Amino acid sequence: MSYENSYLDIGRVSSVLERLRSATGVVIQVLSLLAGLIAWELYASTRPGYLFPNLGSIYAAFLEQMREYALLSALGHSLITLAVGFLLAAIVGVSVGIAMGLNEYLEALLNPYINALYVAPIAALIPVLILVGGPSFETRVFIVFLFAVFEIAIDAYEGVKTTPDDVLEVARSFGADRWFIVRNVIIPHDLPYIVAGLRLGIGRALKGMIIGELLIEFSNLGAIIRLWENDFRIAGVLSVVVLVMIVGAVLINGVKLLGARLIPWRTEVDA
């Protein structure tokens, strides 16, 4: 059997024009960024160096922190807190989200709480957590967990709820039981949502990590920031900020890339 009328679209055909267009795009972004950096330098030159540092002194502070304040080791410890908290949030969040999607009573019960906590300023709970759990590693992990878990749960839940009726019907028409449908229809459909939730969740977890360390001052990156702040050397504060920004960008993109491998049939859902 032939099918001259059928056509195949795999990926996109990259034309020369398109490549040219994306090249100019990158140029514009780079120029824009340069303009911003130049503006920063110009302004910094009019202010006292300790208060509003220029880019050079931020970098110098960074180097000093690497040498004398064990910056990378602090970063490493911070990231451990992040990793443990995020992993817990992922496990709990995905499980609860899927469970809510599958069970209507659980959904009715938990929905208002999870939605409320999703929009609520979780940071407000930190003083309580510190007083109850002490300035410990566990407290910091719990803070990271709380920051990320609601996002992850809501996204996993939404994926389950939006499973299209037609694929469910197809499965039923072949006589599939509930368990088969959960494993082979609902969960695969949920994967892009779970990945989106993890991508958004890691950003939130990172924020939880930082603020946990700033309020529990004896720890890691937070300690370094405080030290330099107390010395009135803002360059040292900004250098850590930039470091965290870079780490954040790497982590988010990392999750995106890993996630893309989990869902080879499409691109991620934009949540």
Add this chain to the structure above:
Amino acid sequence: MTMGSNITVENVSKYYGEGEAPVHVLDSIDFSVDEREFLVVLGPSGCGKTTLLKMLDGLVEPSSGRITVDGSPVTEPRGDVALVFQNFGLFPWRTVRRNITLGLEIQGVTKEQRRRRADELIELVGLSGFEENYPSELSGGMQQRVGLARALAVDPEVLLMDEPFGALDAQTKDQLQTELLQLWGERRKTAVFITHDISEAVFLADRILVMSPKPSEILYETDVDFERPRWNRRVEIERSDRFARIEREIREQLNLLPAE
């Protein structure tokens, strides 16, 4: 007394909703389908044809009346009846091969056997080379081929098709109609095919049931006795007087002819 697939629909009606104004979709439908017969149910959109088909598959329960397939009443989806969906219903996260083996998987067929069946069917419907592609990479016509292969994979006694070519462009539709008859000719299953396209119905059917709009009932029934195989004589059949006559009769029944 025939053995094998034989569908009976006895006095079936369907209502949706409760209370004041339930929607009366189907009204006292009575008909039967012989073994290996290709029955087409023709009617305007929204007249409950899809509901009827789903009832034959056990996905929907009739409000009253009874349906039997192969002698036994239909209460839930069963392995000897397979459905082809209008919007394909393919799993986006599965490759062509894994989509085709869905029914077999549910029935507990071994992996080796599934693979073999899939390869057979992929070749049959002309999708060789696309086993590992995802539905999003395929055209509509190709996706419906997968849908067809999936239904045939479980080797059902009865093949149900819900406007399977409705979502395709005219040329692809034409092609797939011809291919369907070719395929069907080789296996000769009992087939129930739903459409609102009159010429499609006349070309494919052994017998046509014409249904009215909601609440639907069977308005008219006609035999279509062109000889088989038909798929290789399409132009000749569609240009014949008999074809035109049957089409005209159907149009009259559906009140589609302008007033004389």
Add this chain to the structure above:
Amino acid sequence: MTVTRREKVALHVAFAAFLLCVWYGLNHTYPTGVPAPPQVIDALLLQVQNEGLVGAVADALYAIFAGFFLAAFVGIPLGLLMGLNRNAELAFDPYLNALYVTPFSALVPALIAWFGTGFQIRVLVCFFFAVFPITINMLEGAKTTPEELVEVVRSFDGSTYHLVKTVVLPHEVPYLAAGFRLGIGRAVKGLVITELLVSITGLGGILTRWSASFDMEGVFSVVMVLMLMGIVLTGLLKRVEEAVVDWDATDA
């Protein structure tokens, strides 16, 4: 098989009762660590009387709204511009991305040095927190304007001004509403972080004083106030958003 209204109410009442029992239970086992609900209420009243809680809350809300409106003032035109003009989008995109990954809590120490510990810094942080969702939503709305409608306007030789006025802005309305809802929630989060890190003045100050003396009820009360602010304000804007979407749908 859907859950009936009655079942829902019963479920929530039972769960709330359960949570209250857990709270009292914890209070019983850790009397110093976990205050009982009536103690928290007492602390709340005490704070209202002696510490100017109401004034601090008012200041906080003032900062939230000021930051929020500033964010709307900047974010709406910015998002629109970026959505309509590809070059603008490319130019501002790096800054938007930077905003997304910036750990503001780490930045606050620098902000304190630059802006002090008063009204300014709170408004600024709320602004930064809120401007992102507002801009992104406007951007998304402009980009998803249906092509056919755009072509209709262009076919009548309409200028960009007409395009924006007759097609883009009406299409944007639900996006704007969603952006506002997300923005206000974020503004509250920004305020809370600032309060916690500034910790000398305002709500943060009240919190610090009670934390320092380990008076849990006082901490609980302020925390509850802060959480409720976020939940309630977002809830209000969600109602507004739903009303807008309804109106939008019927109008169309």
